[in-house]
Amino acid sequence: MSGLSKKNKIVKIRSLNETKKYGMAATNLKELLKKGCKLFQIPPFGSRICLYEDGTELTEDYFQCLPDNAELVLLAMDESWTGFVFDMSLLLNTGRNSGLIIDAAKGLLSEEQSPKRRKLLGDLLLHIEDNSETENRSDDEDWFQGIDVRFKTKSAYMRYNCESRIRGYMKEVDSYAQTIQKPKLKDQYRKIVECFVMQLKSDKYNGCYFNRTEKEHERLCTKEGWFTCQGAFDQDECKSLHSINPYGNRESGILFSTWNLDHRIEKKRTVLPALVEALHNHKNSNINLDYFYNLLFTRENLKLVHIVCHKKGAHDLLCDQKKIYQKGKRKVFLVCC
DNA sequence: GGATCGCAGGTCGACGTCAA
DNA sequence: TTGACGTCGACCTGCGATCC
Numbered sequence: 001m002s003g004l005s006k007k008n009k010i011v012k013i014r015s016l017n018e019t020k021k022y023g024m025a026a027t028n029l030k031e032l033l034k035k036g037c038k039l040f041q042i043p044p045f046g047s048r049i050c051l052y053e054d055g056t057e058l059t060e061d062y063f064q065c066l067p068d069n070a071e072l073v074l075l076a077m078d079e080s081w082t083g084f085v086f087d088m089s090l091l092l093n094t095g096r097n098s099g100l101i102i103d104a105a106k107g108l109l110s111e112e113q114s115p116k117r118r119k120l121l122g123d124l125l126l127h128i129e130d131n132s133e134t135e136n137r138s139d140d141e142d143w144f145q146g147i148d149v150r151f152k153t154k155s156a157y158m159r160y161n162c163e164s165r166i167r168g169y170m171k172e173v174d175s176y177a178q179t180i181q182k183p184k185l186k187d188q189y190r191k192i193v194e195c196f197v198m199q200l201k202s203d204k205y206n207g208c209y210f211n212r213t214e215k216e217h218e219r220l221c222t223k224e225g226w227f228t229c230q231g232a233f234d235q236d237e238c239k240s241l242h243s244i245n246p247y248g249n250r251e252s253g254i255l256f257s258t259w260n261l262d263h264r265i266e267k268k269r270t271v272l273p274a275l276v277e278a279l280h281n282h283k284n285s286n287i288n289l290d291y292f293y294n295l296l297f298t299r300e301n302l303k304l305v306h307i308v309c310h311k312k313g314a315h316d317l318l319c320d321q322k323k324i325y326q327k328g329k330r331k332v333f334l335v336c337c
Numbered sequence: 338g339g340a341t342c343g344c345a346g347g348t349c350g351a352c353g354t355c356a357a
Numbered sequence: 358t359t360g361a362c363g364t365c366g367a368c369c370t371g372c373g374a375t376c377c
Contacts, residue, residue: 160361165348167363205362258369260347268345310347311371 009063013049013072015040016079021071029063036074046077054083102128132225132248143250154225154247159207165261166205166297170197173296176272188279192289199293206297209261209304212247220304221245227256230303232311233264242306258307263295265317271295274319282325291323 008025013036022039026032029049037044050057052071073081102125109121134140135153143154151157174193180186200206208214212225221227225247229238246256265271271292278287294300 161349163362168348171364201362257348262346266346307347307370 009066010068011066011070011072013039013074014052015042015074016076016081029058029060032063032072033074040074042074042076047075049074050081052081052083055081126249126251130245130248132245143247143253145250155211155213158210158212158225158246161257162210163205163207166200166207169267169297170200170205172267173272176268176276180276185276185279189276192275192279192287192292195289196293196296200297203297206299209299210246220299227259227304229259229306229309232305232309233262233303233317234311235309238306238309240306240308242309244306260305260307260310261302262305262310264301264303265295265319267296270318271301274324278324286326288323288326291320295319 008027009032010023010025011032012021013024013032014021015036018040024032024035024039026035033044033047033049036042036049037047048057049063049072052073055073056062058066058072075081105121105125105128109118109125112118112121131140131143134143135155137144137152140154144151144157147157151160173196177186177189177193180189208218209220211219212221212223216223224245226243226245229240229242231238244252244256244259246253263271275287275292
């Protein structure tokens with residue numbers, strides 16, 4: 001069969017540096033290379049063509065087996081193509097040029113009907129629309145929508161958010177006194193609660209954990225505001241690599257509220273009963289309140305976890321019997337007890 | 338075995354009080 | 358007036374016990 005009798009193959013072709021595709025017809029690979037080099041102004045020497053999807057370089061035989069409208073990339077001598085992974089890496093490195101991608105994604109989203117694709121585009125937009133570099137209310141008013149006007153900066157609000165959570169724990173520790181029947185024991189417990197309150201005030205309710213402007217060893221996030229899930233209470237790390245930047249945009253801020261500070265050794269099931277038990281057996285002056293304070297209110301026993309990694313069943317972790325009682329002199333802050 | 342309930346783990350917003 | 362702090366109630370989810 002002569003070359004003239006071969007059927008034209010219809011393909012879509014683009015160059016490495018252009019996203020615009022062109023329809024092209026050729027009977028063989030050599031002809032396609034020639035036409036492509038002319039169109040994209042690429043020197044023919046060393047040029048080649050590969051599949052868009054995975055970078056497979058075309059041979060003449062492979063070209064003849066291509067389906068119509070196959071998507072191809074024309075490469076100059078020193079260029080390489082790794083498939084659409086290349087496009088994804090471009091996407092991940094959007095940086096300051098993210099505006100174009102945001103506009104494009106919004107355009108696609110407005111016309112998209114498939115729920116799955118809408119979800120993907122929505123998630124993409126959520127993570128690209130990043131104003132995390134702004135800190136003041138005037139620079140990102142959308143982020144502060146619905147947030148009390150007294151908060152002038154994102155960090156101030158995030159600090160307050162963390163303080164509120166810790167206050168909630170304190171409130172629960174306080175109300176646990178109602179479960180103690182013996183008046184004397186209840187009295188001793190209340191004194192300990194007062195000590196915890198004093199220490200929490202001194203520590204500013206550990207609001208530093210969510211505040212990106214705090215020192216590195218005190219905060220749970222990067223200086224940009226990225227938080228990483230620390231994994232379920234019984235895991236060393238998060239297998240799903242969950243991460244979030246509530247400073248980035250309003251939706252991320254709202255989603256962050258679903259992240260939990262999870263007590264590894266559980267507050268109500270384990271720590272508080274252990275504290276009352278210790279009070280029952282010893283004078284409160286002998287109890288290691290530093291240990292209990294750390295278990296209840298500090299990152300020593302708190303893990304920041306994505307809601308998926310928050311296991312609500314019994315943790316079955318117990319207090320360390322060796323740490324429950326005081327060995328040496330108590331720290332100054334707990335001298336009130 | 339499925340439905341229901343109580344309890345435990347959390348979160349939030351609204352509101353009141355108080356001091357600077 | 359403002360910001361810090363405390364309280365309250367509402368809401369969610371998961372687990373285990375109990376009942377039918």
